[in-house]
Amino acid sequence: MTPADLSLTVLHAVRRAVDEGALLVDVPPRVKVERPRPGGVGDYASNVALxxxxxxxxxxRQVAEVLAERLLPxxxxxxxxxxxxGFLNFTLRLDAQQxxxxxxxxxxQRYGHLPSGGEPVQPVHRSDVRAAVxxxxxxxxxxxxxxxxxxxxEDAIDPEWGLLHARTDVGYARGRLATTIAPLPVPYEAAELHxxxxxxxxxxxxxxVAAHDRAGLTGELLHQHERNSLFRVRYAHxxxxxxxxxxxxxxxxSxxxxxxxxxELTALLGDHPTVLVTAARLRAPDRVARQLEAVADALLAFQHTVLPLGDEKPSAAHRSRLALAEAAxxxxxxxxxxxxISAPDQI
Structure with a gap:
């Protein structure tokens, strides 16, 4: 069961409670589930009752009891x-990982994606290369x-942004929307970065890195070394x-x-859909990058257990470990x- 599955399960419980007259509320469009906070238990938690x-x-707590009764089976x-x-805490079955x-x-690669049908959005960005990317x-x-x-x-579109695969559809949009994407700028043009x-x-x-921090544009990006976070992520893939x-x-x-x-690796994979939702809502792609670093580090620590060693014969355990590595x-x-960013099969 993924976090998205669990969210839908809790939403169904709310709807059932409303249909049965146990709760007199409007059914919300979605229910948030996340990792338990300090003091919580289980694998996931939700504040839907609050x-x-x-x-x-x-x-x-009374609302939580109504929902728990319908969720336990x-x-x-x-x-x-x-x-x-009144927090609801959920422990998944042992086969939840499978x-x-x-x-x-x-x-x-569409894991964590949602179907079309959301509200139209028009992000507006400042006219520099970091904002465009x-x-x-x-x-x-x-x-x-x-x-x-x-x-x-907000200003004229620079065609050189295309060198970095950045696409902007409309120029001269100043004042049309209140929210503008404006990370701390960098002292480079697109052609020089390319x-x-x-x-x-x-x-x-x-x-x-977060929009308010300096971009990490150093020579380390080009080194195939574990200190280079991009190399670790692509190497893990x-x-x-x-x-x-x-x-x-x-x-x-597998x-x-x-x-x-x-x-650790299983939890990170389960959190991926929530990370995408949050990164999109906050307009914060750095959250995806940080999660990819965590997945990569967990996978690199796990990889040595996947294949049989010596004369060991492949077993159900090896096939299951390989499936988890492939999912990562x-x-x-x-x-x-x-x-x-590309994900090469060989580095």
């Missing part, structure tokens, strides 16, 4: 607990969350692809047959694509 309590004319949940004033891996491998990444994120998007610039770093490294340097090739040479393929002891590689490729 959100609905005032409209329901009940305490948050769900086959994907091993437990539902109420903590604090369901998560299957969902990632099924959806491919950031606006382009924001466009990609918003499209992934189902929004029709048209990017506008010449010095190339598309991928330049975009990573511009996008991987390449390692995932290499594991698939090596497994085929050993005569087996299949999520059983749970794998990799809680898929998330890395999809996240890089949303930042406009």
């Amino acid at each position: 959100v609905l309590a005032r409209a329901a004319g009940s305490t948050p 769900h086959p994907g949940l091993d437990g539902v607990e109420i903590t604090g004033p 369901s998560l891996v299957r969902a990632v491998l099924r959806d491919g 950031t606006a382009d990444a924001v466009r990609r994120l918003l499209v992934s969350q189902g929004h029709p998007v048209r990017v506008a610039c 010449r010095r770093f190339g598309v991928d490294a330049a975009r990573w340097g511009l996008l991987s 390449a390692r995932a692809r290499c594991l698939t090739v090596n497994a085929a040479q050993l005569g087996f393929r 299949e999520p047959l059983q749970a794998v002891d990799a809680p 590689g898929t998330v890395l490729a999809g996240g890089l694509s949303l930042l406009g």
Whole structure:
């Protein structure tokens, strides 16, 4: 069960409670689930009871009890607990990891994307290269969350932004929208960034730090070294692809047959849809970059357990580990694509 699946499950519980007359509220369009905060328990938590309590004319804990009663029988949940004033805490079944891996491998690089139908959005950006590249990444994120998007610039469009694969649709948009994408500028034009770093490294340097921080445009971006976060992310993706090739040479393929002891990597994959939603809402592609770094580091620590060692025969455990590694590689490729950066199979 992915966070998106769990969110939908909780929403169905709310709708059922309303239909049965147990709650007299308007059914919200969506329900937020996230990792438990300090003091919480289980795998995920939701504050939906606190959100609905005032409209329901009940305490948050009473609302939580109504929802917990309808959630406990769900086959994907091993437990539902109420903590604090009325937080719902969920523990997933042991086979939840297999369901998560299957969902990632099924959806491919579109894992975490939402169907079209969102409100149209027109980001407006300042007329410098970092703002243009950031606006382009924001466009990609918003499209992934189902929004029709048209990017506008406050001034004239610079055709050289295309060297860094940044697309702006409309120029001279000053004053038409209140929210403008305006990260701290850099002292470079697009052509110089393209010449010095190339598309991928330049975009990573511009996008991987928060908008209010200086862009990480240093020579480190071009070094194949673990200190280079872009190299680690792309190398981890390449390692995932290499594991698939090596497994085929050993005569087996991936299949999520059983749970794998990799809680950090599993949690990061499960969080990916939420990261995309938040990054799109906050117009913050750096959140995707930071999550990709975390996935890459967890995958690189896990990779050594995937293939059989010595005379060991491939087992269900190896097939399951390979499936988890492939899912991690898929998330890395999809996240890089949303930042406009390539994910080579070999480095």
